[in-house]
Amino acid sequence: xxxxxxxxxxxxxxxxxxERFSQFSFLPITQHRALSHCNNPKANNDDVLLILAIExxxxxxxxxxxxxxIICQNxxxxxxxxxxxxxxxxxxxxxIAQQLLxxxxxxxxxxxxxxxxxxxxxxxxxxxxxxxxISPKLGKRYYFLSNLEELLPxxxxxxQSFESVLKILDSSxxxxxxxxxxxxxxxxxxxxxxHEIDEESTEYIRLFSCNRNTQDLHWILHYPWILQGEEVLxxxxxxxxxxxxxxxxxKIYDEQEKLNCCAMLxxxxxxxxxxxxxxxxxxxxxxxxxxxxxxxxxxxxxxxHPQLNEELKDFGINALYSKDFERRYLFHKKLxxxxxxxxxxxxxxxxxxxxxx
Numbered sequence: 001x002x003x004x005x006x007x008x009x010x011x012x013x014x015x016x017x018x019e020r021f022s023q024f025s026f027l028p029i030t031q032h033r034a035l036s037h038c039n040n041p042k043a044n045n046d047d048v049l050l051i052l053a054i055e056x057x058x059x060x061x062x063x064x065x066x067x068x069x070i071i072c073q074n075x076x077x078x079x080x081x082x083x084x085x086x087x088x089x090x091x092x093x094x095x096i097a098q099q100l101l102x103x104x105x106x107x108x109x110x111x112x113x114x115x116x117x118x119x120x121x122x123x124x125x126x127x128x129x130x131x132x133x134i135s136p137k138l139g140k141r142y143y144f145l146s147n148l149e150e151l152l153p154x155x156x157x158x159x160q161s162f163e164s165v166l167k168i169l170d171s172s173x174x175x176x177x178x179x180x181x182x183x184x185x186x187x188x189x190x191x192x193x194x195h196e197i198d199e200e201s202t203e204y205i206r207l208f209s210c211n212r213n214t215q216d217l218h219w220i221l222h223y224p225w226i227l228q229g230e231e232v233l234x235x236x237x238x239x240x241x242x243x244x245x246x247x248x249x250x251k252i253y254d255e256q257e258k259l260n261c262c263a264m265l266x267x268x269x270x271x272x273x274x275x276x277x278x279x280x281x282x283x284x285x286x287x288x289x290x291x292x293x294x295x296x297x298x299x300x301x302x303x304x305h306p307q308l309n310e311e312l313k314d315f316g317i318n319a320l321y322s323k324d325f326e327r328r329y330l331f332h333k334k335l336x337x338x339x340x341x342x343x344x345x346x347x348x349x350x351x352x353x354x355x356x357x
Contacts, residue, residue, distance in 0.1 A: 001055070002053050002054070002055050002060065002094065002096055002099055003053075003054045003055070004051055004052070004053055004054075004099060004100070004103045005051070005052045005054060006048040006050070006051050006103070006107065007048065007049055007050040007051075007052070008045060008046055008047060008048060008049065009037070009038045009043060009045055009047070009049065010045070012029075012034050012037060012038060012049050012050055013034065013035075013038050015034075015050075016029065016031045016034045024059045024235070025058070025059065025088070025235070026059065026088060026235045026236070026237065027233065027235045027236040028050060028052055028059065028062035028064075028086075029050060029062070029064060029084075029236075030225075030233060030236055030240045032223075032224070032225070032227055032240075033225045033240070034050075035223060036219070036223035036224065036225055036356070037049045037050070037064075037066070039219055039222075039223050040066065040067060040219060041215045041216055041219055042067050042068050042069055042216070043066075043067040044067070047065075047067045047080075048065060048104075048107045048108075049064070049065050049066075049067070050062060050063070050064055050065065051063045051065070051100050051103050051104060051107075053087070053091075053096045053099065053100055055091060055094075059088070060087060060088055060090075060091035060094075060096055061085075061086055061087035061088060061091060061096045061097065061100060062084070062085070062086055062100070063082060063084065063085045063100040063101070063103075063104055064082070064083040064084035064085075065080050065081070065082060065083065065104060065107075065108075066080060066081040066082075066083045066352070066353050067079075067080045068080060068081055068113075068211070068351075068352070069211065070211050070345050070351075071209060071210075071211055071346075072339055072340055072343050072345075073340050073343070074340060077111075077338060077339060078111055079108075079111045079112065079113050079335055080104075080108050080111060080112055080113070081112075081113050081114065081115070081352045081353050082101075082104065082112060082113075082114050083353040084237075084238055085097060085100060085101075085121060085124075086237050086238075087100075097124055098124075098127075098128070101124075101125075101128060105130065105332070109334060110130070110332040110333065110334025110335060111332065111334065111335045111338065112331075112332040112335060113329060113330065113331050113332070113335060113352065114131070114329065114330040114331075115327060115328065115329045115330070115352045115353075115354065116327065116352070116353070116354060116357065117328075117330070122330075125330055130332055130333055130334075131330040131331065131332055131333070132330070132331055132333060132336060133328060133329065133330060133331075134329045134330075134331050134336070134344070134345070135329075135344050136326045136327055136328045136329065137304040137326070137327040137329075137347060137349075138304070138306070138324065138325075138326055139302060139303055139304030139305075139309065139324070139325045139326070139327060139349075140302075140303055140309045140312075140322050140323070140324060140325060141300055141301070141302045141303075141322060141323055141325050142300060142301045142302075142303070142312070142317060142319035142322045143299070143300045143319055143320045143321055143322065144293055144298055144299060144300060144301070144318070144319055144320060145270070145297065145298075145299045145300075145320070185287065185290070185291060187284075187287055187288060187291065188255070189252070189253055189254060189255055189284045189287075190253040190257060191250060191251060191252050191253065191284075191288050192250070192251040193248050193249070193250055193251075194248070194249040194250075194251065195221060195248065195249065196218070196221070196249065197214050197217050197218055197221070197249060200251070200259060201214070201249065201251060201259075201262050202214045204259050204262055204278065205217075205262060205278045207278075208278050209346065210276070210278070210348060211345075211346075211347070211348070211351050212276065212348070212350070212351070217249075217264065217276065220247075220264070220275070220350065220355045220356070221247055221249065221264070224245070224247065224356060225239075225240070225353075225356040225357065226239050226240060226241065226242050226245060226268065226356070226357070227240070227241050227242075227245065228241070228242060228243070228244065228245035228246075229241040229242075229243075230243060239357065242268045242269050243269055244267070244268070244269050244270065245267070245268050245269075246265075246266070246267045246296075247264065247265070247266045247267075248264070248265050249262070249263075249264055250262065250263045250264075250265055250285075250288065252279070252284045252285045252288055253284075254281070254284060260279055260280075260281050260284065261277075261278065261279030261281070261282060261284065261285040262276075262277075262278045262279065263276060263277045263278065263279070263285060264276040264277075264350065264355075265292070266350075266355070267296060267298065269299075270297065270298060270299035270300070271298075271299060271300055271301075271302065272292075272293070272296075272298045272300070272301045272302075273301070273302055273303070273349060273350075273354075274301075274303055274305065274308070274349055275348065275349050275350025275354065275355040276348050276349070276350050276355075277305055277308060277348070277349075282307060282308055282311050283311075285308075286308070286311055286312060286315050286317075289317075290315070290317060290318070293317075301319075302325060303349065304325070304327055304349045305348075305349060327354075329345075329347075
C-alpha cells in the first residue's frame with residue numbers, strides 16, 4: 001500500500017537534516033534545493049513543498065511544489081508550480097504518479113500550473129484531464145559556438161561514444177569563429193554588474209508590472225537549485241551541479257547617466273538565459289549583451305522576450321544560426337476558473353521555476 005507524506009517548510013528542513021534522508025535509495029530533493037524552497041518568499045509556513053510516496057517504508061516516488069503568485073486585474077492570485085515528479089522504476093505500474101498528482105490537487109484545490117515539462121510528463125498530466133493549455137511564450141534560441149559535444153549525445157545515443165572527437169571538432173570550429181568574429185566593441189555608456197538588487201534597481205523595477213518583486217529576485221540570486229561544481233549526485237534524478245554557473249544583475253545607463261535598463265543574466269555551461277529584463281529602450285542593453293556573449297564564450301542564448309528578440313534581429317547579433325522555440329503552459333481547470341475570464345498571464349522568462357533551471 002502506498003502512503004503519501006507531505007512536507008511544509010519546517011518539516012522539509014527537518015527531513016533533509018535527518019538520518020532517514022541519508023538512507024533513501026534515491027534523493028527526492030537536494031539539500032540546497034530544499035533550502036531554496038524553505039526561503040521562498042511566496043511560500044506560507046503551512047504550504048506543502050514536497051510529497052513523498054512510501055511503500056513498505058521505502059521511498060517510491062516524489063513530487064516537488066513551488067508556491068507562487070501571479071498578478072491579474074483582481075490583484076494577486078495564489079498558485080503553485082509542479083517542479084519535479086519522479087517514480088522509481090521498481091515501483092512503476094502502480095499509478096503512484098497519479099496518486100502524487102491527486103494529493104497536490106487536494107492540497108491546493110487545483111491552483112496548479114506547469115511549464116518546461118518533458119513529453120513523458122506531459123502525457124501524464126493530460127491523462128488526468130484536469131489541465132488545459134494557455135497561450136504559450138514564443139521565443140528564439142541563438143547559437144554562437146559549435147556545441148556538438150553536448151547536443152548530439154543528448155539527442156542521439158550513438159554519439160555518446162564519440163564525445164572526444166566531437167570535442168575536437170568543437171574546439172577547431174570555435175577557434176575559427178573566434179578569429180573571424182568582430183572584436184569586442186567599446187561601450188560608450190556606463191553599466192554595472194552586481195550580485196544584489198540595490199535600492200536604485202528596486203525603485204526602477206517598480207515602474208514595471210511583474211510577477212516578481214525585489215525580495216523574489218534576491219531569493220533567486222541567493223538560493224539557486226543548481227550550484228557550480230564538478231560534483232555529480234547519482235542519487236538525484238534532476239540537475240544539481242554545473243561545471244560553470246553564473247547569475248548576475250546588470251544595470252545599464254543611458255548617455256545622460258540615467259538608469260534605463262536592469263536585467264538578470266544566468267549562464268550555465270555556456271547556455272545563457274535572461275530570466276528578468278526591465279527596460280523600454282533596449283539599445284544599450286543589446287550592445288552590452290553582444291560584448292558579454294563574446295567575453296563569456298556563450299554557446300547559445302534562449303530568449304522569450306518579444307521586444308528583445310525583435311531588436312536582436314535588427315541589431316545583428318552574429319549568431320551562427322537561430323531557431324524558434326515555444327514554451328508551453330498547462331493550467332489546472334480550477335485555476336483557470338479562479339482567474340478573470342480571458343486572462344493571459346504576462347510571464348517573464350524566469351517565472352515559474354524557469355529561473356532556477
